[in-house]
Amino acid sequence: EVQLVESGGRVVRPGGSLRLSCIASGFIFNDYSMNWVRRRPGKGLEWVSGINWNGEKTDYAGSVKGRFIISRDNAKNALYLQMNSLRPEDTALYYCARDPIYDSSGAYFDYWGQGTLVTVSS
């Protein structure tokens, strides 16, 4: 059974940093691209970032480019999102999602985690 478990979300002040983690199980992690998608309060789904199977290709939404960094550790079946210079508008539930398109840095998402909540507030 495919499982994606996110962690790391918490309350952080504007300008602060946070690292989200996603631990995968139930599939061969390094066969798949992975992504982060968020849902802000009262808003729709928004893609944040994607990374290909070996970490050599990454892509970001314009709203986070230059502030967020996606990475992965295939030995630990782990996906990460380093979030810097956080803003109140980054407040959201952040989902880790598996991407079935080989070697993409963002396509579509066949399995999702339960999400981890990030709140940016003073």
Add this chain to the structure above:
Amino acid sequence: SFELTQPPSLSVSPGQTASIPCSGDKLGDYYICWYQHKPGQSPVLVISEDTKRPSGIPERFSGFNSGKTATLTISGAQPMDEADYYCQTWDISTSVVFGGGTKLTVL
């Protein structure tokens, strides 16, 4: 920037067919996927690559892309189908794009 447009809401009676449209420029150049998102749950992929239904998704869910509009159709909608539905596409130049979502009410 590339955009996908959906109506904010749609309401149908149980047993009726719900058709959720998704419009965008030159949609025929893209694959469209659809997700169901219920409150407190993770999003679920219900249609991939315009028409493919993943394992475990009921047959009443179907998708079509005419090139001008993509449509998610729920034939014989049930109260359990109440959710937000999102269309989504991707491309090297556009990256990943979601539609704004449609809140489906079945009552």
